[in-house]
Amino acid sequence: MPHVLEILNERFTEAISRAAGAAHAGADPLLRPSAQAKFGDYQANAAMSLGKQIGRPPRELAEAIVQSGRWEDICQKVEVAGPGFINLTLRDSFINAQLAQMAADDGIGLPRAKRPWTVVVDYSSPNVAKQMHIGHLRSTIIGDAIARVLERLGHRVIRQNHVGDWGTQFGMLIEYLIETGAAAEDELKVADLEALYRAAQQRYEADEAFAAHARQRVVDLQAGDITAVTLWRALVDESKRHFEAVYRRLGVKLTDADIRGESFYNDQLPGIVNALEKRGLLHDSEGAKVLYPEGFKNTEGEPLGMIVRKRDGGYLYATTDLAAAKYRIEQLGADRLIYVTDSRQNQHFAMLFQALREAGWAPEHVRLEHVPFGMVLGKDRRPLKTRSGRNVRLDEVLDEAVERAGQIIAEKNPEMAGDWWRDAAEAIGTGALKYADLSGQRIKDYIFDWDQMLAFDGNTAPYLQNAYVRIRSIFRKGEIDPALVDPGAIAAEEPAERDLALKLLQFPEVVGGVAETLEPHRLCSFLYEVATGYHRFYENCPVLTAGDESRRQSRLALCDLAARILAAGLDLLGIRTIEQM
Numbered sequence: 269m270p271h272v273l274e275i276l277n278e279r280f281t282e283a284i285s286r287a288a289g290a291a292h293a294g295a296d297p298l299l300r301p302s303a304q305a306k307f308g309d310y311q312a313n314a315a316m317s318l319g320k321q322i323g324r325p326p327r328e329l330a331e332a333i334v335q336s337g338r339w340e341d342i343c344q345k346v347e348v349a350g351p352g353f354i355n356l357t358l359r360d361s362f363i364n365a366q367l368a369q370m371a372a373d374d375g376i377g378l379p380r381a382k383r384p385w386t387v388v389v390d391y392s393s394p395n396v397a398k399q400m401h402i403g404h405l406r407s408t409i410i411g412d413a414i415a416r417v418l419e420r421l422g423h424r425v426i427r428q429n430h431v432g433d434w435g436t437q438f439g440m441l442i443e444y445l446i447e448t449g450a451a452a453e454d455e456l457k458v459a460d461l462e463a464l465y466r467a468a469q470q471r472y473e474a475d476e477a478f479a480a481h482a483r484q485r486v487v488d489l490q491a492g493d494i495t496a497v498t499l500w501r502a503l504v505d506e507s508k509r510h511f512e513a514v515y516r517r518l519g520v521k522l523t524d525a526d527i528r529g530e531s532f533y534n535d536q537l538p539g540i541v542n543a544l545e546k547r548g549l550l551h552d553s554e555g556a557k558v559l560y561p562e563g564f565k566n567t568e569g570e571p572l573g574m575i576v577r578k579r580d581g582g583y584l585y586a587t588t589d590l591a592a593a594k595y596r597i598e599q600l601g602a603d604r605l606i607y608v609t610d611s612r613q614n615q616h617f618a619m620l621f622q623a624l625r626e627a628g629w630a631p632e633h634v635r636l637e638h639v640p641f642g643m644v645l646g647k648d649r650r651p652l653k654t655r656s657g658r659n660v661r662l663d664e665v666l667d668e669a670v671e672r673a674g675q676i677i678a679e680k681n682p683e684m685a686g687d688w689w690r691d692a693a694e695a696i697g698t699g700a701l702k703y704a705d706l707s708g709q710r711i712k713d714y715i716f717d718w719d720q721m722l723a724f725d726g727n728t729a730p731y732l733q734n735a736y737v738r739i740r741s742i743f744r745k746g747e748i749d750p751a752l753v754d755p756g757a758i759a760a761e762e763p764a765e766r767d768l769a770l771k772l773l774q775f776p777e778v779v780g781g782v783a784e785t786l787e788p789h790r791l792c793s794f795l796y797e798v799a800t801g802y803h804r805f806y807e808n809c810p811v812l813t814a815g816d817e818s819r820r821q822s823r824l825a826l827c828d829l830a831a832r833i834l835a836a837g838l839d840l841l842g843i844r845t846i847e848q849m
């Protein structure tokens with residue numbers, strides 16, 4: 269079922285080609301929901317740019333577009349305003365018919381892609397033998413929301429957790445495990461991987477003999493020495509258990525099967541360098557092999573290089589990423605590659621993408637996208653740290669979120685206790701944490717603030733969860749089964765009803781926008797508007813006591829649709845709804 273924006277777009281294509289000639293049928297009508305009610309429901313801004321392009325006064329062109337279009341059945345008013353804006357007010361009958369279709373659809377009007385992409389979403393990607401910290405939180409949460417949205421629209425999504433499970437640091441870790449006797453235990457269990465890492469690092473820095481042994485362990489590991497490999501694997505497995513526990517608690521869809529760590533590409537790295545060499549893309553720099561992607565310069569204006577093999581023969585992060593991208597395109601059949609990391613890696617990915625194009629491994633039709641995000645800051649506006657200056661651990665943050673949420677709901681509902689309480693605290697606490705991460709423009713840094721994210725008012729998860737709860741309680745109170753509500757009953761009359769209805773109809777276009785721009789905050793803003801629109805409706809339009817039975821049915825149907833959209837929207841963000849709070 270086409271959604272409102274698609275229908276309007278179609279009508280505009282027709283009108284533009286009649287008014288300006290078929291050659292311009294493809295011109296974008298530049299349609300968007302109007303910012304203010306006095307400009308109608310939607311606004312089309314194409315006449316300005318198109319007029320300039322074909323040398324016709326924009327206002328006159330706008331009039332011609334309005335005259336040439338078929339609006340009768342969908343718009344009650346189409347007007348030209350200002351320099352050539354076209355303002356559209358939809359017909360109530362059209363709004364109601366669209367709502368009925370949406371409500372009758374199990375997929376609530378979300379389109380399934382006609383030509384699905386195969387999308388690889390690389391996200392989370394923490395490092396082995398290090399605890400996941402708050403810095404990995406954003407990648408995990410944003411990446412998961414993006415993957416869910418694309419999946420929901422019918423695309424084939426392949427999640428790739430590019431875990432950092434290889435590198436010279438394993439030499440010192442292995443040596444340390446052997447030295448302390450931990451390696452001799454039957455099963456390696458490390459409660460605190462970060463502490464292990466720090467201890468090993470201290471030994472490495474303090475003791476030259478230890479450091480020499482550690483370096484030898486790196487060589488052993490690369491050569492496949494059984495002791496080194498066994499301990500490396502144990503460390504990797506132990507780390508995976510930690511990651512797994514955090515993913516489960518966060519309600520993130522990553523599983524063990526999505527882990528394809530850096531080590532997976534080891535065997536392919538010599539081939540990658542050879543292939544680049546054959547294409548004449550590599551230069552020698554003091555024994556190292558360097559690729560200079562076109563268009564990159566350092567501050568001195570000299571070409572900026574990407575080292576793919578060090579002088580000692582070692583490979584780098586970038587070499588592995590070249591191999592991984594090639595694998596994803598050629599073996600996994602991806603036509604869209606998405607990488608979710610903080611913005612400090614902007615340049616790495618820009619150079620990587622250019623190198624992939626030059627190597628011919630990423631044909632033009634393959635979209636390569638880095639999805640950068642800002643930092644999590646403390647209230648002092650510096651990167652968030654614990655009081656002792658360490659990185660904040662993710663499992664501790666989760667514990668605190670749930671505990672704080674528990675306190676809030678215990679105050680609000682002193683009579684409720686037990687399992688319900690624990691489950692609700694978990695949903696609200698993790699929801700608040702995730703929503704705080706998703707609701708701002710991702711490229712910006714954000715300030716980590718418990719009170720703000722857990723507030724029951726404002727653009728927060730608890731506010732949205734609460735709007736959902738309010739709707740559900742109407743059905744409970746009226747003892748009405750939402751499944752029996754007639755989707756065709758919706759007839760929005762009052763302004764607050766009509767506003768809510770129009771908002772709900774935007775759901776498909778908003779989700780489509782997130783799939784294009786990879787900006788989950790758009791969905792958050794939309795859901796927030798749905799919730800505020802719902803509250804306004806709720807204050808102005810009695811539901812159970814609507815009086816007239818058909819009006820009561822209409823409002824119940826509108827309530828149910830709003831609840832479904834809130835729940836579906838939150839689910840796309842990876843946030844749970846609860847029935848009471």
Ligand code: ARG
Nearest residue numbers: 390393394395430432589609
């Ligand atoms: N492990 C890396 C880090 O913690 C992130 C990896 C991102 N993915 C990639 N394909 N480079 O910074």
